[in-house]
Amino acid sequence: MAAPEYEAYFRVIRRIPRGRVMTYGDVAIAAGFPGRARRVGYALHGLKDARVPWWRVVNAQGRIAIDGGRGEGAERQRDLLEAEGVELVGEGRLRLADCRYVPPAFRSPGAGRRAPKRRGGP
């Protein structure tokens, strides 16, 4: 990768357990680059490393982000997710509440839900 920033993203994504998913924003935060959700998307867009389970990354709405959820890429991702046991609802939508993966570092006393709210950037 050109930038260590991308390496950090891929490292986080590689840690996602089978059958779980993370959102772009959470991957960015876990990698130490809060507010860089778009960078994560761009990093995956140009991804060539097959070791990275890119299909375990979806947008914050629990939808397939590729091509608006439609197209070959989206179909492939849906296929891979289903193969791992991720429950899909409707067209390219999944139950985030059941399969969302939150790294231990994210957990904070009291909250135990999601990362602190961030709007776009820092």
Place this chain on the structure above:
DNA sequence: AGCCTGACTCGGA
């Protein structure tokens, strides 16, 4: 250099 795009996100209408 500037301008446009996008595998993002969030709050509001």
Place this chain on the structure above:
DNA sequence: CTCCGAGCCAGGC
């Protein structure tokens, strides 16, 4: 539920 605008930022032209 959907649609829209604003914020961010690396890449491509």
